[in-house]
Amino acid sequence: xxxxxxxxxxxxxxxxxxxxxxxxxxxxxxxxxxxxxxxxxxxxxxxxxxxxxxxxxxxxxxxxxxxxxxxxxxxxxxxxxxxxxxxxxxxxxxxxxxxxxxxxxxxxxxxxxxxxxxxxxxxxxxxxxxxxxxxxx
Amino acid sequence: xxxxxxxxxxxxxxxxxxxxxxxxxxxxxxxxxxxxxxxxxxxxxxxxxxxxxxxxxxxxxxxxxxxxxxxxxxxxxxxxxxxxxxxxxxxxxxxxxxxxxxxxxxxxxxxxxxxxxxxxxxxxxxxxxxxxxxxxx
DNA sequence: CAGGATCCGTTTCGATACTG
DNA sequence: CAGTATCGAAACGGATCCTG
Numbered sequence: 001x002x003x004x005x006x007x008x009x010x011x012x013x014x015x016x017x018x019x020x021x022x023x024x025x026x027x028x029x030x031x032x033x034x035x036x037x038x039x040x041x042x043x044x045x046x047x048x049x050x051x052x053x054x055x056x057x058x059x060x061x062x063x064x065x066x067x068x069x070x071x072x073x074x075x076x077x078x079x080x081x082x083x084x085x086x087x088x089x090x091x092x093x094x095x096x097x098x099x100x101x102x103x104x105x106x107x108x109x110x111x112x113x114x115x116x117x118x119x120x121x122x123x124x125x126x127x128x129x130x131x132x133x134x135x136x137x
Numbered sequence: 138x139x140x141x142x143x144x145x146x147x148x149x150x151x152x153x154x155x156x157x158x159x160x161x162x163x164x165x166x167x168x169x170x171x172x173x174x175x176x177x178x179x180x181x182x183x184x185x186x187x188x189x190x191x192x193x194x195x196x197x198x199x200x201x202x203x204x205x206x207x208x209x210x211x212x213x214x215x216x217x218x219x220x221x222x223x224x225x226x227x228x229x230x231x232x233x234x235x236x237x238x239x240x241x242x243x244x245x246x247x248x249x250x251x252x253x254x255x256x257x258x259x260x261x262x263x264x265x266x267x268x269x270x271x272x273x274x
Numbered sequence: 275c276a277g278g279a280t281c282c283g284t285t286t287c288g289a290t291a292c293t294g
Numbered sequence: 295c296a297g298t299a300t301c302g303a304a305a306c307g308g309a310t311c312c313t314g
Binding site for chain 4: 026051052053054055056079080
Binding site: 017018019020025027028029092093100102107 | 154161226229239244
């Protein structure tokens, strides 16, 4: 069931497939929840991501797995629970997300906690390193 | 004709209204063309942005003007021509766009020229300053 | 019960044709 | 050149169902 759009917006473009990730609000929200809020399960995303419908969430998660941005694995203790984690490729999205949030915080009203924003802006690299360490094996 | 969505995905979100900009592929393409390719007119965007339909382009331009990310002004010599320029708020999107492109270049096949990518990655600040200088009064 | 798949009414998008 | 009008296609929201 490969999506076969008639449009050719992928070609000749220095953003390319990245547009399927960045150019979709739901995908961005999932990435924010995963990378910044530390959420990891279907339920958590569904509760957090601005009332995302379950079919939409399932679709975006599937795409993120296909693109090797996240991985899924079942909890060995409780087989019902699936946990999602970012890959190295996914973690490398952090600078993009952080620049987005920094811009949004500067120009729009956001709900971002002030202390997080301060650290995020004054030393983004340290902030990124901290987030990365949460996902180390 | 304000869009009045039932969803509340704007609230309680450290991305907020920014999602209307970043979470839309066409908007991203227009911003890329404006900021990086130096395009400035409706026609140029239409020719460049992966076959964007004229109504979509008109819609996205209108939104970008509403959000004060770009301004439009008619050419005093030729009243038919409308030229678009980024505002300060719009120029501050450069770090986001650049991080996106750097990521895309690393993980996907892109059509970005190698020499541009090199400068963009080795000294992004200088690259940004250079782009900015193109839009100085 | 968690994670999804499926169905369906509604909204939004986008390709094409056309206009000031 | 810079947009609008139309209309079919796709995405979305919400409910429900399924499977382990």
